[in-house]
Amino acid sequence: MNDMTLTERNVDIKDIKIAASNVQVHYGETHAIKDVNVSIEDKTVTAFIGPSGCGKSTFLRCLNRMNDTIQTCSVKGNILLDGEDIYDKRVDVVQLRAKVGMVFQKPNPFPKSIYDNVAYGPKIHGMARGKSELDEIVEKALRRAAIWEEVKDRLNAPGTGLSGGQQQRLCIARAVATEPEVLLMDEPCSALDPIATAQVEELIDELRQRFSVVIVTHSMQQAARVSQKTAFFHLGSLVEFGETGQIFTNPNDPRTESYITGRIG
Amino acid sequence: MPTFWLIACLFLMSAAGFILGRYRAVLSTGGEVRKLHSLPSYYGYNVALSTLLPALAALALWSILQPLVIDARVSGMISTDMNSENTSAELMMSDVQRVSEGLNIAVARNEMTNEEIRVMDADTVDLRSRLADLGIALGSEVRPEILTAARQHQDMTHAGRLMMTIVVVLLAIVGFARSYGLTDKDFRARNVVERCVFALLALAASLAILTTVGIVFSMLFETISFFGLHSWKDFFLGTTWAPNFRGDSELSILPLLWGTIYISLIALLVAVPIGLYAAIYLSEYASSSTRSFAKPLLEILAGIPTIVYGLFALLTVGPMLVRIFGRGSEGLLGLTWMTGATSVLTAGLVMGIMLIPFVSSLSDDIINAVPQSMRDASLGLGATKSETVRQVVIPAALPGIVGAVLLAASRAIGETMIVVMGAGAIAKFSTNPLEAMTTITTRIVSQLTGDTDFASPETLVAFALGLSLFVLTLGLNILALAIVRTYREQYD
Amino acid sequence: MKTSLDRHSGGSLLMQSTRTKRRNAAETRFKLYGIAAIAVSLLMLMVLLTTIVSKGLGAYQQTFITLQVELLEKKLDKKGNRNLTDIKKVSTFGYAPLIKASITETVEELGIVTGLKAKQMAGILSKGAAAQLRDYVIANPGRIGDTVQFRFLATSRVDGYLKGRVSRSSIENDKSIAPEHLDLVDSLIEAGLIEKTFNIDFIIGADASDQRPEAAGMGVSILGSLSMVLVVLALALPIGVGASIYLEEFAPKNWVTDVIEVNISNLAAVPSIVFGILGLAVFINYMHLPMSAPLVGGLVLTLMTLPTIIISTRAALSAVPPSIRDAALGVGASPMQTVFHHVLPLAAPGILTGTIIGLAQALGETAPLLLIGMVGFVASNAPDSIASGLLSPNSAMPAQIYEWAKRADPAFYERAWGGIILLLLFLVSMNLVAVILRRRFERRW
Secondary structure (H helix, E strand, O other), X not given: OOOOOOOOOOOOOOOEEEEEEEEEEEEOOEEEEEEEEEEEEOOOEEEEEOOOOOOHXXXXXXXXXXXXXXXXXXXXXXXXXXXXXXXXXXOOHHHHHHHEEEEOOOOOOOOOEXXXXXXXXXXXXXXXXXXXXXXXXXXXXXXXXXXXXXXXXXXXXXXXXXXXXXXXXXXXXXXXXOOOOXXXXXXXXXXXXXXXXXXXHHHHHHHOOOOEEEEEOOOHHHHHHHOOEEEEEEOOEEEEEEEHHHHHHOOOOHHHHHHHOOOOO | OHHHHHHHHHXXXXXXXXXXXXXXXXXXXXXXXHHOOOOHHHHHHHHXXXXXXXXXXXXXXXXXXXXXXXHHHHHHHHHHHOOOOOOOHHHHHHHHHHHHHHHHHHHHOOOXXXXXXXHOOOXXXXXXXXXXXXXXXXXXXXXXXXXHHHHHHHHXXXXXXXHHHHHHHHHHHHHHHHHHHHOOOOOOHHHHHHHHHHHHHHHHHHHHHHHHHHHHHHHHHHHHHHHHHOOHHHHHHOOOEEOOXXXXXXXXXXXHHHHHHHHHHHHHHHHHHHHHHHHHHHHHHOOHHHHHHHHHXXXXXXXXXXXXXXXXXXXXXXXXXXXXXXXXXXXXXXXXXXXXXXXXXXXXXXXXXXXXHHHHHHHHHHHHHOOHHHHHHXXXXXXXXXXXXXXXXXXXXXXXXXXXXHHHHHHHHXXXXXXXXXXXXXXXXXXXXXXXXXXXXXXXXXXXXXXXXXXXXXXXXHHHXXXXXXXXXXXXXXXXXXXXXXXXXXXX | OHHHHHHHHOOOOOOOOHHHHHHHHHHHHHHHHHXXXXXXXXXXXHHHHHHHHHHHHHHHEEEEEEEEEEOOHHHHOOOOOOOHHHHHHOOHHHHHHHHHHHHXXXXXXXXXXXXXXXXXXHHHEOOOHHHHHHHHHHHOHHHOOOEEEEEEEEOHHHHHHHHOOOOOOOOOOOOOOOHHHHHHHHHHHHOOOEEEEEOHHHHHOOOOXXXXXXXXXXXXXXXXXXXXXXXXXXXXXXXXXXXHHHHHHHOOOOHHHHHHHHHHHHHOOOOHHHXXXXXXXXXXXXXOOOOOOHHHHHHHHHHHHHHHHHHHHHHHHHOOOHHHHHHHHHOOOOHHHHHHHXXXXXXXXXXXXXXXXXXXXXHHOOHHHHHOOOOOOOOOOOOOOHHHHHHOOOOOHXXXXXXXXXXXXXXXXXXXXXXXXHHHHHHHHHHHHHHHHHHHHOOOO
């Protein structure tokens, strides 16, 4: 099986979900992101690739302002979600993050039951009017994360007792339970074995039906397999951004080519 | 002080041994130091240690055992002599010891001579008043048999000391001679010295166990003799604490335990919310500059000695509370609920202030042990910081926080100065926090200070209280440490 | 689905939904609780420190009364031969009339009108004034017959009047002083004979009996505390370091080691009063060491601080990286040489810091000292040698403060607060040394 095979994709013009322009990020003295412009389309999987430390995770965390938790971090430039600047003073990060969910590199279930893990988001956002509605939301999220069949009999067991792949799918279920419009995934498969990775990748493809997904990955094969758009970051700059097929077969920039063919990175 | 001189003498011999041993080692190679197995100084150390250690060990052992042996023999003499008397042998023994001690002091101050003592007749000489002049108070007139026993006690002590000195010096000489004889270029001095040092290090480490054993046994023996004089039922199940020196005391731990727990509870009610919220604010919200300024200030509260808090309770907080809740029309609220400055609330409030930094620094550690990924997950879902703290961080840290609270409780139960100065001395079951109450620690202090008679239940009860306190705090600590340890392992 | 979605994310990001507003209000409240908690703690610290300073600073000032006393020969040395043994036969009672005469004369000279008799007037002087006079005469028998100027301590009431603690209304029920005394004091202040000056005797002097709070000082108990700290240093440092080296570097991993380690962490949390009971039972009742002796106090505090020192020393030892040990062992040093030549010197700053903090803890501890009898008497004699410094009864700073706090006269409370200032100064300087050591020598591996 050739990993580099590109699936046929319908290349319709879709709405721009997130438009980032001239984004600069500083960590204290370090200039981590230099002048990045990216448009993320709705109902599309966008992959960020690049060597370690190139800033792709940092940029991802700008999209739902998770960088706010780091004191020394400062973000300049514009990031528009549906035309609204998410770094506007009036924006409430809580509402923003409800719209832009996130899945992290290492599976990080809360030390609570599987049910409570998934129900946490809907509860804090007040999405369910009663217990039965909450049950429904939890079941739907678990089904979407393709883990329902495995856990439906032990919803009260602790989430930390699951295997790595199951934990990560639980975290995805937890993220989709709040019905976000964009789902950010920060190397969601780096801590998983190949079988679990395949399951998560399959899941990502399904999630595309409802959400816009942005995924940071180390693996070029994974980017090629799951994404429609790919952005290549190098040393904090966005080198190239375009159709995944085009990036992998016919890159414009020599640096992209070197990376894809394994000469840098 | 002869023991002092004996020890000084041993050290002198040992120093001489070092020089001689080193010299002999160098000599044995004809000045060719490289032919030695070990560095020359190791030969010196070997001789020095062989001279010093066995002698010192013998000295220590003898000093510990001699009183035991002598006491046993003298008390054997008394009990065979005087079965008719109804005073307990222990009481008599303590009299004998006091008289013997008094005679020693008298001789040391040149008030009496040894000859005078030897011919002294208890019926003609008023020993009690003569000793009282020297500052040794005796409970009763010195009876002849006690004087005889005291004389025996003294003779045996003198003989024992003389023998000890001889044995110790002999041991030092033998040790010196043996190791000096062994000193030779092929002798593995370094290995021997290192083994010795290793043993000393192990000994130092085992002192911790010795201390615990000492604590347990010193209280256990006295507690057993207390239960010989006083019923254990009254101690554990009675309801009144009323010591009096006529001999019909009621000594129950329960009212004291109630006071202790009540005060600790108030202290925890003050310290846990404030300490916990302070820890949460410092670890989750505060900027690093706020933290670097507030944390050391909080730690100052922890470094203040308890006597300061005690004085604060007695002279500031107590009178302030009286002004609020007492004094009738002159007070702030016109109430007459409180009369004296000492009360459960006084001690509890001040102890609470003392415990704030204790709770906050422990909780801070524990909250910081919750992995950042937990917080990220919650924040990434759109939770606010407080929702994250309340619903994710605190539940995850709960076992650790429970452990911290238990440690704080154990601190509160064992705290002495604040309650001695702020809580009062009345043992009772009451729920009014404005009344004075007393605690286990204050009673230990009051039963063991001043003129104490170590044969009366009123004094010995302090040891039973001490043992109960020790068991209580130890149990809390072990529980708390176990909880904290399993909690930490969860995130390691 | 759409309905539930609307509730949290429908609409603009720039508009806060009602639910978000509510949640943000809860957030603000929660944060305020945190700030309030910090504020309350810091406020308590401020209140505590200002109380100590405002109430204690007074102890460092004392009121003195300057008087010219004629050392009448016919009273002090009837035979006139300046024989010291004869002079010593005159007790302090013999000196009291001289003071009375002196104060009467002064009052008359200044033209002060007072209803007090001579004997009553002398009541503004400390009860130790006669003894001060006698000591002077015995030291300078040659001055008998002259008129000498003396600075006498005023009684604590007069002292309190100058410091604002005593007023005409507060002494209504006081037998030892009357409003007329205060009138007299006012006149003498005007004449410049009564003044408040710095009181070095509070720092270096000895404790005084119940009757003379104005003469009580911390000096002797400072010596007691220092002797105890020396004992702790001499015992706890070597034993603590030895135990730590054993546990950190040599101990086999077995149950004995586990027991020792659990033991040490538990000993660190045993209430200090329990160590006092141990000291009473073992050192005093069993080993017959003298009661109230700093040696015994030092032994008890050693046992109490050992766990602290062991825990910090072990932390310092384990902070030395294994590569250092490997390097030493690699050139053929024995494990013992490795530890003593390389690991221990590198860990020394950390060990010293921990030791100083342990010593500070020992210096401030009171409860165990109560049980071994370091309170309840007047620590009036400074020890004259090292041996008597360790073995003769003495007090310690916190014990002395407790002793003053127990006495009935409120003048002692000022002394107690003043003593606390001194104690805290000692503790602060010890901690400063520890901080400086850590800053100067701390090595990050």
